Amino acid sequence: MRHPASIAALALVVLVAGCTSVNPYYDAGKPHHTAQGFKNNYPPNPAYLRPPSGFFEGWAGRLKNWTSDGSERAPLAPIATVQPDLGFIHANKAQPALTWIGHATFLLQTGNGVNILTDPVFDQRASPLSFAGPKRQQPPGVALADLPHVDAVLISHSHYDHLSVDSLRALYRQPGGPPMLFAPLGIDLWLAENITGGEKAHITRLDWWDKAAFRGLDLQLLPVHHWSSRTPWDRNETLWGAWAVTRPGFSFFFSGDLGYSKDIQDIAARFTGGFDLAAIGIGAYQPVWYRNSHVSPDEAVRIHRELRVRHSVGMHWGTFPMGQERLDQAPRDLATARAAQGIADDAFFVMRHGQTYRPPPVAR
Template identity: 35%
Template sequence: MNLRIILLALLISGCSASAKVERAHTNAPFDGERFHNYDPQPERSAWDVWKWRFSSNKKEWPEWIESTPQKIPYERVDGLSATFINHSTFLIQTDGLNILTDPFFSYRASPFTWAGPKRVRDAGVRMEDLPPVDIILISHNHYEHMDKPALEKLHRLFPDAAVYTGLGNVPDVLETGFKNVTEMDWWEEAEFKGLKITFVPARHFSARTLRDRNMTLWGGFVLTGRSGNIYFAGDTAKGSHDKMLADKFGGFELAVIPIGAYEPRWFMQYSHVNPEEAVRIHQEINSKFSIGSHFGTIQLTDEGIDEPIEGLIKAKEAAGLKEAEFIVPEFGATYIVK
């Protein structure tokens, strides 16, 4: 039996429980118990999961890819740079601050140490080699985005880091030891040493157990500082929120956009973009430079490990993008944006 599918079935078919968020009003659609996306999408049932399981054309990934972790070249950056660590984990350095996104360093993306999606390569940068981390952004509570064992280790290394996440996620983060934790609604703003942080919509869902689907809020982040606007999409499908981002912020110096975990489309199109849709997001939000994320680390869906890379190349050619306008990053590589 495919344990990856079992875990997904638990998440996707889970029944609801009491609400974790109690607010009279939220900017995100909220029925008093669960959050919803701006764009309607079908609820996935256990039958849908099993249909995927038995009609799956899952490509085989390598068992393990040998790689050498890299070093961050700069402790602080006044301009703007981004280092790809793995999956959705980046170190964004700007305005003298170090921002870590969705830190995933565990061997498995799972509530279990013995089962569930496992990584096929080491992180591109070891946790202990990170420069001082000032800010941690957590887009939502899925296991490869809110990696609690990793957060516990990060707390020991950087106990004073400020953590920002969506509504309802604070109790989970507090359990890892962090004290300075801010929960945010869509479009809500916060400030850290002159850097503006805005939690923005994504088209996705949340769940960590059988009983908490969509009880906490998911989203992306926009950072605004001296270097301009930076967009970290987290995990998302294509949606009406893309135009909202363009309308509100005008454009972005850097956008981190997911390109993987998208097959089969009939199942994944409401949660994850494919490379073609990622290019459309890049264009629609007026990004000057985009970096692909959410690929090549753990197998969550059916496409092969290299298909997001190949798909992005084709999508860029079809859209007439320049090669350097939207890149697939190398693990551990640092990219100077400005």
């Protein structure tokens, strides 16, 4: 039975009024800027456009994500987890390491003493409501309270499965001081209003291709094909993007959410040496029209190849039921895609919630 207030609360979310926005960062010289917000560099793939007959199916799928417990997309077998290696995580200062907390949330340890969280979401639901919306199917691989001090947070975009008020507020209050929050244009204003109480010293905003220096690292926001919103009336008012984290001897790519586009080739042209490590989305690709927002495992392997990544980890699966495929379908399709594209099993793989991966050293 639904929570008795769920219908009214959902209606309230839908009825939140919005005004016509004005993009405070509008630059007429940048094609991805609009007077109201932002747009993608390239048109959507026509093969993935939702047919008119799919309108009601699309909305039925969204409502299912919001009102179901995810059981109809249950994995064929239990998704195994591991106990996090907290001793290593807290002691590690010198070795690049990646720990999967769930969905798009990773603890990246860069090998020079910096701890970075990507898209931190520790909530039970990827939703503004506590009783409706996509429900977490696996607990966070590392509890928020068990994290080492987080030095920086990378935010890819504004969707609820990537941007959490409660998680960011907790991180901002962490012992030892708040992390630096790196965010695409527009999300900086949301952070100041909802997280930092107006304080901006710990917020760095970036446009596509902008680069910020942080404790020996270069953090760069990269263009990808996606969109943003937190209400029905603020679509694309804030920017979205992928991230590159680089320093001499180590490089990392975080895809955020993306549909496959020529942006990948544009990124590859700037990062000619490739990446040592990447986290690339592989879930929420069914039905097919989701693939203008999320890549399939086959497209994820193509991204891995085109960006010349040495080792990639699949993310955006197994945690929240965001697409219509089963929660464990993506890893099976990833294995098929690897074989079809001639990629070794250990070059693009999935992790268990709580698992830490330590990429092998690369001879330079």
